[in-house]
Amino acid sequence: MRLTNKVALITGAASGMGESAARIFAQEGARVMLADILEEEGAAVAAAIKSSGGEAGFVALDVSKEEQWRSAIDETVAMFGRIDILVNNAGLSGAVTDRMDVAYFDQLMAVNARGNFLGMKYVIPAMKQSGGGSIVNMSSMSGIIGQEFVHMGYNGAKAAIRLMTKSAAVQFAKDGIRVNSVHPGLMPPMRTSVSAADPELREKIIESIPMRRAGTVEEAAYALLFLASDEASYITGTELVVDGGAVAV
Numbered sequence: 001m002r003l004t005n006k007v008a009l010i011t012g013a014a015s016g017m018g019e020s021a022a023r024i025f026a027q028e029g030a031r032v033m034l035a036d037i038l039e040e041e042g043a044a045v046a047a048a049i050k051s052s053g054g055e056a057g058f059v060a061l062d063v064s065k066e067e068q069w070r071s072a073i074d075e076t077v078a079m080f081g082r083i084d085i086l087v088n089n090a091g092l093s094g095a096v097t098d099r100m101d102v103a104y105f106d107q108l109m110a111v112n113a114r115g116n117f118l119g120m121k122y123v124i125p126a127m128k129q130s131g132g133g134s135i136v137n138m139s140s141m142s143g144i145i146g147q148e149f150v151h152m153g154y155n156g157a158k159a160a161i162r163l164m165t166k167s168a169a170v171q172f173a174k175d176g177i178r179v180n181s182v183h184p185g186l187m188p189p190m191r192t193s194v195s196a197a198d199p200e201l202r203e204k205i206i207e208s209i210p211m212r213r214a215g216t217v218e219e220a221a222y223a224l225l226f227l228a229s230d231e232a233s234y235i236t237g238t239e240l241v242v243d244g245g246a247v248a249v
């Protein structure tokens with residue numbers, strides 16, 4: 001198994017790619033703490049992991065709230081004794097109707113960018129205590145290129161994640177902490193997606209993807225798994241694009 005003896009905290013784990021990562025990490029031997037604002041759904045995923053023989057817990061966490069990060073880290077350490085992996089995955093979609101909405105810009109920054117930073121701030125001391133760790137930050141192809149149908153606050157927040165990842169990698173390598181980012185392309189629509197859930201628009205986007213299809217949540221989760229695991233022990237500050245070739249065009 002690829003994550004034997006590891007403890008992983010995964011945000012946004014109640015659905016989508018975070019849920020898939022939680023299930024796969026547990027199958028690979030990790031003890032997984034799932035975190036999300038969706039308490040019922042998150043707890044149900046943790047229960048399903050446990051009933052299929054994995055080790056999992058759930059903690060309610062709004063990643064934009066600093067004090068909640070403090071208690072999520074404490075609860076994870078109290079339950080599992082340490083934290084080796086953080087998957088900073090929770091996020092809001094940029095595929096919304098009003099792409100010039102200022103209040104939504106602020107929300108994207110609060111959840112997608114600030115939430116990601118807070119995760120690193122609070123997990124790093126815990127990782128230092130256990131002698132190192134691996135942080136995998138969920139960015140997007142939207143953190144690399146501009147896109148017609150996406151709120152630019154989403155591109156800005158995902159680009160912030162991309163570069164904060166590199167800063168953290170440089171600053172904490174000496175502590176044995178690796179920090180990398182994953183950049184999915186077109187995936188199943190997020191809960192907060194409006195335009196990206198429109199079948200006509202999805203078809204149009206798919207025509208521009210070299211592999212001519214959307215990705216699956218598992219295809220993104222396996223990229224998270226690789227970077228989280230010791231297989232990536234000499235990899236830090238890098239970005240792994242999972243997009244069927246979309247940004248290679």
Ligand SMILES: NC(=O)c1ccc[n+]([C@@H]2O[C@H](COP(=O)([O-])OP(=O)(O)OC[C@H]3O[C@@H](n4cnc5c(N)ncnc54)[C@H](O)[C@@H]3O)[C@@H](O)[C@H]2O)c1
Binds near residue numbers: 089
């Ligand atoms: N779906 C895509 O096409 C796509 C592509 C590239 C990147 N991403 C990124 O991947 C990540 C996961 O998205 P997904 O596709 O699985 O979507 P999703 O909507 O299914 O999952 C996102 C999860 O984050 C949670 N969440 C939202 N705000 C939160 C908050 N403030 N605190 C804690 N949890 C919160 C949601 O409840 C949800 O469970 C996001 O960061 C997203 O931006 C998605």
